[in-house]
Structures are given as C-alpha cells and as structure tokens.
Amino acid sequence: QVQLQESGPGLVRPSETLSLTCSVSGGSVNIGSYYWSWIRQPPGKGLEWIGYVYFSGSTNYNPSLESRVTISLDTSKNQFSLRLTSVTAADTAVYYCAREGPIGLDSWGQGTRVNVSS
C-alpha cells in the first residue's frame, strides 16, 4: 500500500518561498494513471486543491494560485515537491500531499503545518 509523507519547514517568513517535499513509498511516482497532488487546509477551514503533477511532468494548478505555484517530480528519489512563492499569512495552513487515481484522492500524507509569520 502506497504511503506518503510530507516534509519541510514549519515556519516561513512573509514574502519568501514555501517549499515542501512529499516522499512516496510502496509505489512509484513514475507510472501512469496517477496524479501527485497537493491540497491545503487553513486553520479551522476547509480543503483547497493546489494542483498536481503527472508522471510525465505535466502539471495542472488551481488558477487562484497558479502565478505562485510550482509542483515538480523527482523520479530518482520517488518524491514530488511544492513551491509557493511570495507567501503571506493567508498561506498558513496544513499542507497535504495525496495521490489522485481513477477513484479520486485515495492516499494522503498525514499533513504538515506551515505557519507564515515574521
């Protein structure tokens, strides 16, 4: 069974870049049929889809974040990453990585909390 684990700094300064990595075990990111996704959840609020990367490297982003987001794949490490530039307090959230397959977001990481503060 595939498992996902997020990692990265828990504190990011305003205007800087948030960088997170999702390590995948029990399955390869380098196969078709799956989209490797990022979703976030601000404190006390609902879920927001950020975007995904396909095994080919193609990406799709939430238009509301597209100008600031990059999601990339590292097949040699079986990982995928999220970069979000020019962060503000509104980007404070729990960030989840997840696998999207034919049946939806069927595997999730435990989430990592990122606080944007000076």
Next chain:
Amino acid sequence: QSVLTQPPSVSGAPGQKVTISCTGSGSNIGTGYDVFWYQQLPGSAPRLLIYANKNRPSGVPDRFSGFRSGASASLAITALQAEDEAVYYCQSYDNSLSAWLFGGGTELTVL
C-alpha cells in the same frame, strides 16, 4: 462561500440515518462531473469515502452511500456510530474555474 454548498452541520443519534447534501451548479456537478466524498476525523488527514458518485473503496462500510442527481449530490450514513463523528467534504471538478473544488465541509455530531 464555497461553489459546492454543504450544510455546516448535521446530527443524529446512534443507530439513526443522516444525509449530507452537496449542491453545485451547471459548471460542475450539473454538467456531469463525478462527485467524491471524504471523511476527516479530528486531527487526521481526509480519507476517501465515496468515488464516482456512489462507489465505495474497499474497506469502507456499506453504511455509507452516495447519490447524485442533477446539480446536487448527497452522502447518506445509516446506523450511525460514535466513530462517524467527523467532517465530511464533497469534491467535484468545475470547468468554468478549471479546478477541483471541495465543498465547505459538514460536521457530523453523533448525539
């Protein structure tokens, strides 16, 4: 205000049935995009509950069922148990926003 509208909260007694609605529009559920449902227990990551409107992944009890009609969908939970207390989210694709959307979430309280 989410594009996919869910009631903020529902409640029911153990053993009873509850239904959670998810109302969309012609650019998402109404245009035929599938609906997915997720359960988020307190302090945990979401878990896939229903896919493609009405199908359960392996391991999800048959007490959970999904239904889609027109621009709306619903999740029904029968024989409520205390362990069902969670927040439930619907998800669908919106072609005018070109994005996957989640509903605002519905908090289920088992009385």
